[in-house]
Amino acid sequence: MEQNESSQGELESTLKDHANKLVDSLEHGNFAEAIQVIYELNQVRDRGLYQEVGKLTRELHNAIVNFQIDIHGKHAQEMSQINDATHRLNYVVEMTEKAANRTMDLVELSAPLVNGLSDEAQQLREEWGRFMRREINADGFRDLAKKVDSFLGRVDQDSSQLSSYLNDILLAQDFQDLTGQVIKRVTALVTEVESNLVKLVMMASHVDRFAGIEHDQAALKAEAEQQKVSSQGEGPQMHADKRDDVVSGQVDVDDLLSSLGF
């Protein structure tokens, strides 16, 4: 970077010197000298430009090395870390989907057990009430006693089954640890790639300066904005509680809709 600044400084001071010399020569009618000055100016600019393009090329090469892409290899695509990250993220999607399905399987297995116990308990309670009100005879009581006995057996069996389902539901959450690690690694890679890209853009801007290229930032921004089509959907919003353009929950949605006459 220091080297860049010095070469930029050199360009500027040469420009100033030569500009004065050029005006001088022209005022004195010395056209041959003026042409010579212009030639020298061109040379300084070209030299700077070549230097910057050279640096940019080197930097690009370094970036490629940093991304660990073997550009000469046959399997360049598979070798890249980005590709690896894609695989890793797909793994996260698979793991989370599997865990969600496993959890729902277990919930769907548990629900009928709970419902069955609750139904039978309700039925027994009614019969027990009749017994307490002395509304059943000896045969009825023997029948009720049998039912209570079988119910107690069922509670014992089903509750141990339920407890094992609950345990499995707990275990199905172990994906969080694995996916968390994967996502952290990918996040680190994205940050690294971004900082490398920023470096490249900085290098490229030095080339722009020597070449006298100017970009219409406003037009570029407008173009990027235009490509954002809201109906495509954006997915979950981050920091919703700190933003005005985003609702932070169902209460906000309901308020907004009722303000629209819903």
Next chain:
Amino acid sequence: MKILIVDDFSTMRRIIKNLLRDLGFTNTSEADDGTTALPMLQSGSFDFLVTDWNMPGMTGIDLLRAVRADERLKNLPVLMVTAEAKRDQIIEAAQAGVNGYVVKPFTAQVLKEKIDKIFERVNG
């Protein structure tokens, strides 16, 4: 009551299906985006549509617009269940004629509330 659930993630469809079953709605079908949902709606006599917004192929908002533009479907009650949380988007959905809007993550209670409200209005 026949309900169509549209979401590109099978787990989300399963969650909604289970919640609806708890609420007593057992006749449900599923589609993974608007492109597959629209012909199902046009050929099957659905009474209610629950859709996500962000899906590949045809999005939920486009599906909603297609439903409202269809002479036979235009009165179908539509509940949007989505992660899209921008005010502009909710206004867009309201203008497109949505009957209810639930943001993810949501609770069984919220889903029940919105569905009750929609049918209260449709039947009232």
